[in-house]
Amino acid sequence: MHPLNKDAALSADGASCRICGSHVRPILDLGSLPPANAFVREPNEDPGRFRLLIESCDSCANIQLHDCMSIVDLYDRYAYETPDSRMLTTHYQELGTWLTALGALTPDTFVLEVGSNVGAFLLHLKSSVRRVLGIDPARNIVAIAQAKGLETVCDFFDERSADAIRRAYGVPELIIARHCMAHNPDPHRMIAGAARLLSDAGTLVIENAYALKTLESNEFDQIYHEHMFYFTVRAMRTLLEQHDLRLTHVRMAKVHGGSVVFIARRRAAHAPIETSVPEFEAREQETLPMLLGRFAENVAQTREQLRELVARLRAEGKRVCAYGASAKGNTLLNYVGLTHREIEYCIDTTPGKQGRYLPLSGIPILSEERGFGHPPDFLLLTAWNYRDEIIARIRERVGSSIRFILPIPRVHIV
Ligand code: TYD
Numbered sequence: 001m002h003p004l005n006k007d008a009a010l011s012a013d014g015a016s017c018r019i020c021g022s023h024v025r026p027i028l029d030l031g032s033l034p035p036a037n038a039f040v041r042e043p044n045e046d047p048g049r050f051r052l053l054i055e056s057c058d059s060c061a062n063i064q065l066h067d068c069m070s071i072v073d074l075y076d077r078y079a080y081e082t083p084d085s086r087m088l089t090t091h092y093q094e095l096g097t098w099l100t101a102l103g104a105l106t107p108d109t110f111v112l113e114v115g116s117n118v119g120a121f122l123l124h125l126k127s128s129v130r131r132v133l134g135i136d137p138a139r140n141i142v143a144i145a146q147a148k149g150l151e152t153v154c155d156f157f158d159e160r161s162a163d164a165i166r167r168a169y170g171v172p173e174l175i176i177a178r179h180c181m182a183h184n185p186d187p188h189r190m191i192a193g194a195a196r197l198l199s200d201a202g203t204l205v206i207e208n209a210y211a212l213k214t215l216e217s218n219e220f221d222q223i224y225h226e227h228m229f230y231f232t233v234r235a236m237r238t239l240l241e242q243h244d245l246r247l248t249h250v251r252m253a254k255v256h257g258g259s260v261v262f263i264a265r266r267r268a269a270h271a272p273i274e275t276s277v278p279e280f281e282a283r284e285q286e287t288l289p290m291l292l293g294r295f296a297e298n299v300a301q302t303r304e305q306l307r308e309l310v311a312r313l314r315a316e317g318k319r320v321c322a323y324g325a326s327a328k329g330n331t332l333l334n335y336v337g338l339t340h341r342e343i344e345y346c347i348d349t350t351p352g353k354q355g356r357y358l359p360l361s362g363i364p365i366l367s368e369e370r371g372f373g374h375p376p377d378f379l380l381l382t383a384w385n386y387r388d389e390i391i392a393r394i395r396e397r398v399g400s401s402i403r404f405i406l407p408i409p410r411v412h413i414v
Helices: 086-101 120-128 139-147 159-169 188-199 211-216 233-241 276-315 327-336 384-398
Strands: 025-034 050-059 063-065 110-114 131-136 153-154 174-178 202-210 245-253 260-264 319-324 378-383 405-406
Touching: 025 276, 025 327, 086 120, 086 202, 086 245, 086 384, 110 120, 110 159, 110 188, 120 131, 131 139, 131 159, 139 153, 153 159, 159 188, 174 188, 188 233, 188 245, 202 211, 211 276, 233 245, 233 260, 233 276, 245 276, 276 319, 276 327, 276 405, 378 384, 384 405
Parallel strands: 110 131, 110 174, 131 153, 174 202, 319 378, 378 405
Antiparallel strands: 025 050, 050 063, 202 260, 245 260
């Protein structure tokens, strides 16, 4: 396996912005860490380590990873399955209501979801629209969606697969790509596919973690090999415009630590641009240089604080475990340098992760049933993005004696 796509022109020098081609400068180097979803079968198994350096473009405000993994290797055996979550269900409802109000979602709409994973969002929409179709490159994940009765194509989304979809299924009026646009070294390919396939009056919806929120809340654990971009509104607009698409709306969503939802239409559709677009961009222009400037220092501080806190608790004889075998958790633990010596185990409800180990840190992953058999004193919340629902559920199940360490935005205990 050669996870780093060294031969690809896109990642060969990394010295230029992969959205607009301008010069980029380094912002933060987290060192060399294992791929964040490489949950291993043995505690000492070595999935390889690859550099995590992010850089920013002053011209279009893009923030990107310097080195990019080969997407073929990345999706060969993909571990991430959308979890069942109250927060996500609420988000799907709110998104559906908004798109309906904009006229983008009606009972007559054919919805294509790019990066549809196990189909959670499409399942939510299925009964209220004309047709739903997913496309996702991970074979093991697509099989799960298909078993739920969801039509899903197993492929990367680009101009070639867009043509194949048009021939086999027709033209979608709504294309939605949630949290997958950053998972590709060349987002131009996905946008070109959407621009080729979308109906004339159709709507493109893109949802992603929002770079400004990532920086403001010190969410450095969002940086891992799958996240090759940290999108600002300005960068997304720049990307879309190169494909004759017009960014018309921007809105924040609570999921994944603070996400942004972009809505675009064909330029030829002459759709009006909502004031949200220039408002977001004005705020970015005002705050981005300062946020980028202090990011590395904030991250280093969190590392020291978390190391010290866990060392102190261990010295006091407390048992510390983690909750959430998330990709971001692996960046956090490995960058901070916490291993199975400090963190006894990590609890996660995903059956495919249980019984495996977190890469490099060698921390075993246990089900809730096993993990709460003898509850620890402290849980480091490595899935802090589901903080409220996870804490409420655990308190109900285990009682209020258990305490939680939150690493973001600053290390604190609740
Ligand atoms: P998530 O934050 O969705 O993503 P990422 O891997 O991109 O950082 O991962 C959350 C993990 O937490 C995932 O493995 C599922 C798990 N999880 C639980 O174990 N219990 C829960 O109640 C929830 C909401 C998630």
